[in-house]
Amino acid sequence: MTNRQGDDSHRDTLADHADPHAAITEAVRELDEALVALGITLPSLGIDLPSYTLTPTPHPLVDLGRCNLATARRLTVALRNTTP
Known part of the structure; x- marks a missing residue:
């Protein structure tokens, strides 16, 4: 089990992005699209x-x-049907 912050080995940080708002907005949009593709x-x-x-x-x-x-x-x- 990972800690509450998640597994840092695949961490995408805001330091990697010039615009934190754009980065988090994109992350939410991409997650929503991926979930919708799975019917969730x-x-x-x-x-x-x-x-x-x-x-x-x-x-x-x-x-x-x-x-x-x-x-x-x-x-x-x-989640169980995906491979890391």
């Missing part, structure tokens, strides 16, 4: 605004939001 919708998917706006240097997080049981099951199946 996370209605609350978006940018976690406090993590983006409450510090002088933005460190935005992706907010995955909440989902119902059926969506959680589909997401679990999708």
